[in-house]
Structure formats: structure tokens, C-alpha cells
Amino acid sequence: MNETLKNYINGEWRQSSDRATFSNENPAQCGSELNRVAASTEQDIEAAITAASQAFTLWGKTALPERQAAVECFLNTLATEREALAKIVCLENGKTIREARGEVDSALLEGRHHLRQMAVFAGQSAPTTDGAIVSWEQFHPLGVVGVISPWNYPINVMCRKTLPALLTGNTVVFKPASFTPWSGLFMAQLFERAGFPKGVFNCVTGRGSAIGNRLVRDPRVRAISFTGSTKVGRDIQVMAAANFTRTQLELGGKNAMIVLADADLDAAVDATIKAGFGCAGQWCTSTSRVLLVKDIADAYMDRLLARCKALVVGDPLNETTDMGPVAGPSQFEGISAAIATAKQEGARLRFGGNPDKSQGYFIPPTVFDHVTQKMTLFREEVFGPVLAVSTVRDLDEALIWANASIYGLSSTLFTNDMAAALRYVREIEAGMAHVNIHSGFKTPELPFGGWKESGFGAPENGRSGLEFFVERKAVYMKGLR
Ligand code: NAP
Ligand code: MG
Numbered sequence: 377m378n379e380t381l382k383n384y385i386n387g388e389w390r391q392s393s394d395r396a397t398f399s400n401e402n403p404a405q406c407g408s409e410l411n412r413v414a415a416s417t418e419q420d421i422e423a424a425i426t427a428a429s430q431a432f433t434l435w436g437k438t439a440l441p442e443r444q445a446a447v448e449c450f451l452n453t454l455a456t457e458r459e460a461l462a463k464i465v466c467l468e469n470g471k472t473i474r475e476a477r478g479e480v481d482s483a484l485l486e487g488r489h490h491l492r493q494m495a496v497f498a499g500q501s502a503p504t505t506d507g508a509i510v511s512w513e514q515f516h517p518l519g520v521v522g523v524i525s526p527w528n529y530p531i532n533v534m535c536r537k538t539l540p541a542l543l544t545g546n547t548v549v550f551k552p553a554s555f556t557p558w559s560g561l562f563m564a565q566l567f568e569r570a571g572f573p574k575g576v577f578n579c580v581t582g583r584g585s586a587i588g589n590r591l592v593r594d595p596r597v598r599a600i601s602f603t604g605s606t607k608v609g610r611d612i613q614v615m616a617a618a619n620f621t622r623t624q625l626e627l628g629g630k631n632a633m634i635v636l637a638d639a640d641l642d643a644a645v646d647a648t649i650k651a652g653f654g655c656a657g658q659w660c661t662s663t664s665r666v667l668l669v670k671d672i673a674d675a676y677m678d679r680l681l682a683r684c685k686a687l688v689v690g691d692p693l694n695e696t697t698d699m700g701p702v703a704g705p706s707q708f709e710g711i712s713a714a715i716a717t718a719k720q721e722g723a724r725l726r727f728g729g730n731p732d733k734s735q736g737y738f739i740p741p742t743v744f745d746h747v748t749q750k751m752t753l754f755r756e757e758v759f760g761p762v763l764a765v766s767t768v769r770d771l772d773e774a775l776i777w778a779n780a781s782i783y784g785l786s787s788t789l790f791t792n793d794m795a796a797a798l799r800y801v802r803e804i805e806a807g808m809a810h811v812n813i814h815s816g817f818k819t820p821e822l823p824f825g826g827w828k829e830s831g832f833g834a835p836e837n838g839r840s841g842l843e844f845f846v847e848r849k850a851v852y853m854k855g856l857r
Contacts, residue, residue: 387574431575517545629785784827
């Protein structure tokens with residue numbers, strides 16, 4: 377019998393209240409079991425919220441240098457455990473070991489940014505004087521914050537939410553995605569080792585529809601930071617409205633890449649491979665629609681298909697693998713169905729297109745062209761290694777096609793024309809606009825969030841990364857002796 381991983385609640389490692397567990401599968405080997413994990417109940421999530429509420433009475437008043445020291449210690453531990461953690465992410469998520477190390481590095485880069493930024497942020501509430509009145513803006517932590525994360529970036533996404541929440545004086549109940557509970561619980565160990573007081577950080581594993589719901593509905597939970605699908609994000613928003621719970625929702629995408637006639641085609645193809653097939657197409661900022669201006673469409677496709685042929689799909693632990701399996705059975709079924717629908721609706725298959733789960737949940741890099749706006753492949757997020765290529769007349773038409781989507785997360789344009797670049801930056805309806813850079817590129821100084829149905833509430837990172845987690849109070853004072 378494999379080891380059972382326990383919840384981390386109030387500084388203790390606890391089984392689920394009814395001792396139920398679920399199996400954590402390695403997606404590179406269908407039917408395998410890495411370990412068993414607590415299938416938690418509403419009672420467990422309730423216990424975690426109670427622990428976080430009690431811990432808040434002290435943590436919310438803890439001096440900032442102490443909170444910063446704890447987060448710094450956590451980040452140092454994370455750096456020490458980089459390889460161990462990367463291996464866990466690789467095993468339970470299926471991304472390659474090189475991609476998993478990159479994820480830990482990205483979490484460290486962002487975490488260190490938040491740590492530095494906190495010092496500046498706290499200094500913003502400095503007093504001002506106007507005659508006899510002294511006034512200032514004061515920040516207060518919210519209280520208990522719920523963090524609900526997806527499986528595609530199990531370390532980076534939870535850190536981007538949790539560290540700003542803790543730095544600003546909140547306590548956290550974290551629910552990891554059910555494909556990646558081990559990474560979440562390993563992070564809980566790092567918080568324990570960093571010496572956070574009991575109850576400040578809690579981690580509860582189990583089904584989103586059961587315990588995630590319960591977390592969102594609890595009136596003691598003052599904010600929910602969620603990353604996941606647009607469908608679940610919408611449900612969360614509806615539930616949160618009952619208690620005016622603040623929400624930060626990072627949701628789905630159908631990110632477009634436009635390639636103009638004067639573009640450096642090798643650079644464009646490079647970016648397509650990186651952002652189309654990185655983590656098997658399971659970045660929220662993955663390139664999924666490619667809009668080619670007709671003059672270069674054939675040349676671009678020739679180069680793209682040659683690069684697809686060279687990609688090595690296989691064991692993600694192998695240092696030379698380019699693409700591992702997708703994250704699990706529901707991902708495999710969903711992506712396979714999207715491929716079948718694309719074929720049925722008349723898109724032309726140019727590469728891949730044959731999912732194979734004889735060993736693991738493997739989907740090869742898949743490219744369709746002749747994709748029209750009416751096709752499901754153009755409209756719906758696949759969240760897998762499937763590119764929808766369409767040919768357009770010029771930038772005018774490309775922008776119309778790019779914006780013909782309910783989503784607006786990321787985007788990119790390849791061109792050498794400054795006027796075209798500026799026009800695209802102005803007109804693209806997306807939270808991220810890149811020129812000659814792949815659609816997944818990001819830095820912590822700038823906001824990470826989507827327009828339209830790709831996001832809601834203050835974006836992560838950037839100026840609002842910390843701000844989301846505080847209440848503001850305007851203070852006016854006079855006449856004191
Ligand atoms: P998901 O099904 O929405 O799940 C996300 C998280 O929500 C998981 O922890 C899930 O738990 C939980 N959950 C499910 N139902 C819930 C409910 N009713 N109440 C509360 N929590 C609930 O998304 P996913 O399939 O894991 O992730 C892929 C999606 O995330 C894609 O659409 C992708 O675009 C999006 N994404 C967006 C960003 C961004 O920054 N914009 C980043 C990464 C991913 P279980 O795992 O137990 O179901
Ligand atoms: Mg798994």
C-alpha cells in the first residue's frame with residue numbers, strides 16, 4: 377500500500393475526518409499510483425478555516441519584518457528543495473523535468489519580487505498634513521484568504537497568491553488541484569519548516585466541487601484567489617457574491633498569435649513551438665490560435681511542421697524530452713474529443729492528431745489549418761497541444777479574428793513594423809500583448825490577468841499583486857495633545 381499524504385491543518389498533519397483517500401496517478405503511466413491523498417470533507421475544510429481564523433488574531437498583528445523574515449526563510453527552503461520539488465511536479469503533472477525546474481525558478485523569481493515590493497507597498501501609507509489635519513491611508517489585512525489553484529502550475533500559481541497574502545498579514549487555507557496534491561502538500565512542509573506559526577498556512581486536499589465550494593461559501597473567508605477554468609470561476613463568483621467575498625479570478629484563454637508578412641519566420645515558429653507545446657499546451661497563456669497573413673502562410677507552415685517532427689515526446693523525467701503526457705485522464709479525454717470535433721468540422725489536420733494512452737496520457741503536438749471562425753476549435757479552449765491555424769488577409773482582418781473570442785488573456789504579434797506593433801497593442805483585447813516574444817512570457821513587475829472571460833478582479837503580480845489582499849482605511853486626525 378502506498379503512503380497516504382495528510383492534510384496540514386493548524387500546524388498538524390491530519391487524515392481526512394472520514395479517513396477517505398484518493399489515488400494520485402502519474403500521467404506518464406496510466407493506472408499507476410504515486411501515493412494516496414486525503415479526500416477531505418467539509419468538516420476538514422471547516423477545521424482549516426477555524427485554525428486560520430484563530431491564527432489571524434496574532435499573525436495580522438505581527439510586525440512586518442517578522443512576516444518578511446518568515447517568507448524569506450520559506451523562499452530559501454524552496455530554493456534548497458528545487459530538485460526534489462521539480463521531480464514531484466514532473467511525476468504528478470507530467471511536464472518535463474526541465475519545465476518543472478523552470479516552474480520552481482519562476483516561483484522564486486516572483487516570490488523574491490513580492491518580498492521586495494512589500495517594503496515599498498507598506499511605505500505607501502505614509503502620513504500627509506493639511507493645516508491642522510494629519511491624514512494617512514492605512515492598510516489592513518483582510519483575515520482568512522482561500523487559495524484555489526490549478527494543476528498546470530502547482531507551485532508557481534499558489535506562491536503568486538499565497539506569498540502576497542501572507543506578507544500583507546492574512547492567513548491562508550489552500551486547496552490544491554486534485555491532479556497535483558503532492559506538490560501542494562510538499563509546499564505545506566516548506567511552510568512548516570520556515571517556522572510559520574500554526575494555522576497561518578493550511579493545506580486541505582480533495583474534490584473542488586465538495587471542499588472548494590465550502591471554502592468559498594464560508595463567511596469567515598474574506599477573499600478567494602482562484603486560478604482555473606472560466607466555468608468554475610463563474611460558479612465561484614456567484615457563490616462569493618452572497619457574502620461579498622472579494623475575488624481574484626484568473627481563468628481560461630484562447631490566445632492568438634498574429635504573423636505578418638515582414639516577420640522573422642524562424643523566430644515566429646520558435647515562439648509557436650515554445651508557447652504552443654510547452655507543458656503540452658497546458659499554460660493558460662499558451663498560443664492556441666495562429667493567424668497567418670496569406671503571403672507567408674505556406675513558408676511558415678513548412679517550417680512549423682519540420683519543427684513539430686523534431687519534437688521528442690516521451691518520458692518527462694528524461695532530460696532530453698521536449699513534451700510529456702497531458703496531466704490526467706480527463707485532460708486526455710477532453711483534448712481527444714476536441715481533436716475529433718476539429719476533424720469532423722472540416723479543419724485540415726497537418727500534424728499529430730492521434731492521442732495514444734497505451735502507456736501514458738500522450739497527445740502528440742497537433743496542428744490544424746484551414747480553421748474558420750465558426751469551428752469549435754477556433755472558439756473553445758482546448759488546454760492541450762493543439763494549434764488552430766487560419767489564414768487572414770492583413771493586420772485589419774487579423775485583429776478582427778484575434779478579438780473574435782470570449783477570452784482575452786494573452787496574445788502576440790510577429791512583425792518588424794513599429795506602426796503595426798503599436799496598433800496591435802492598442803486594439804488587441806487581452807491582458808497581455810507581446811511583440812516578437814512568445815505569448816507565455818511574463819515578469820513579476822507587470823500585472824498577470826485577463827480581459828473578458830479570462831479574468832475578473834485585480835490581477836496577480838504588478839501593482840495589484842499585494843493590494844488585492846488589503847482593506848484600506850482613510851484616517852484623519854486633529855486636535856490631539
Ligand atoms: P478547474 O477545473 O477550474 O479547477 C481549478 C481548481 O478549482 C482546482 O483546484 C479544482 O479542484 C477547483 N474546483 C473545481 N470545482 C470547484 C468548485 N465548484 N468550487 C471551488 N473550487 C473548485 O481548472 P483546471 O482544469 O484545474 O485548470 C485548467 C484551467 O485553468 C484552464 O481553463 C486554464 O486556462 C486555466 N488556467 C488559467 C490561468 C490564468 O492565470 N488565467 C493559469 C492556469 C490555468 P479539483 O482539482 O479537485 O477539481
Ligand atoms: Mg496526478
